[in-house]
Amino acid sequence: MAQAELKALWQALEQATTLLQKNLHTSFLDAVIEAGEDLQLGIRHEDGLPDAATTAKLKALFAPINLRDYSPEELRQALQLVLVKAITVDGIQPNQQVTPDAMASLASFMVTTFMPHFSPAATIVDPTAGTGNLLFAVMNQLHTATGSSLHGVGIDNDEQLLGVASMSAALQGLDVELLHQDALANLPVTAATLVVADLPVGFYPVDERAKQFATAAKSGHSYAHHLLIEQSVRMLAPGGLGLFFVPSDLFQTEEAAGLTAWLTQAALFQGLLNLPKGFFTSATAQKALLVVQKPGGSAKQVKQVLLGEFPDLNDRAAFAQFVDSVHSWAAQNLA
Template identity: 35%
Template sequence: MEEIVLQTTTVSELFTIIDQATLYTKKERKSDYLTALCETAEGLVQDEIKAETIADKLKPLYERFYSQKMTAEDVRRSLQLALLKGMKASPQPNHELTPDTLVLLMGHMVAMLAGKKPFSILDPAVGAANLLTGIMNQSATDEIQAFGVDADPLLIRLAAANANLQQKAVQLFHQDGLKPILADPVDYVVCDLPIGVYPDQETAKIIV
């Protein structure tokens, strides 16, 4: 009888590690999945375990994570899976990910326009930086000045951890994307506009 061997991809292995660590943290902290994911991602970036009571469970997972031969895109896709899981568990109007088809399309457009030249780029509703880092991963140059803006404190933390895990330099602003941004003019502005209740109606009226 022929033996069937199921191969585990790097993305699925990374997701399994991140998911297990997040579930341990979620149970220990009695928090929601996304908050626990944020702590997990930050812990991986800093190589630091904040929840000492479950250090014996998290340390082997962290070691497995860093033993993987991974690309920045592998990290983005694995975090994308974890983010989708968390957003489905606790739906909120502005907690949605850009579909990968749009990430690939917009990344291709920016790559075609920029070529191998250095460029700057801004996402004024960056969320967890899935779109922004996906575009950066498709670029033909590493000389990119990237900026991201978001009013959601949890999403901006996730964006920072996401970018750092991928070793991408992204300057993040925790503010409303419709208000003045303290950044120089950029070559490209990309955005997957959030759909939901806009918290600052006065600013929205001025813009419209």
């Protein structure tokens, strides 16, 4: 796909979203949903809206677009660019913003490192799916890398964000089940092959529910990201892989003792890799990729935990060297 064609799709979606937002008097996110569904299914009208002038403009924007010319990943990329604008227009909170593609690529690289023989009927779960961008990017990348047709499960308690995810999955033709619920309320999935999540950072307000987890705080509110790591491991099948984007100081806070105690008993701690500092606006916002596995199956505790920092992705030589070092580590620890 030429870059110009991808740009044409992105611009058509962005312009259509802007038109619909003004004509329907909705949020930008709701207009994204409408634009994506109109592109796929045809322009729909309710109570006379969109009006005739807007409908004509939408038809002109969509006329040159043939969805069959685009791969699922190209459709996701175009939607992601539109969703980035929603951050500014709708004032979306940091915990609800789109996960950058580079982070999805790093997660996919870890999956192929730890699971080189990925099951063709695997289930991948994101317990904090939001708009689905991270989940769908990893699904698309793993399909390209392994040929596996994955079943995805996205969980979120924000109905609007899941509405975007539903439209996006349909547009890409992905096999995805979306659950509108608190991921900590009950165990929504069992026997998942993979859990991947860009975890929200903050306190979980439902103390009674938090008490059901070993990672709960002894007093006061518990950290939501601690609870979600534990819940995610519960969702995994024996030997399943958990990949979590977490604060880089995850194990350096006063509350880390409970998480560490649980982790050493209930999971295999396989790696912690800091993301490039350039990804973030400040050092305090820096994240890391935590790699854990559920005991059982063919999984074993690695002799040397994978530690380090991903290099700047724009430094090709450094990144190639990093990939080689991970492959060497895998040959010594995962063979």
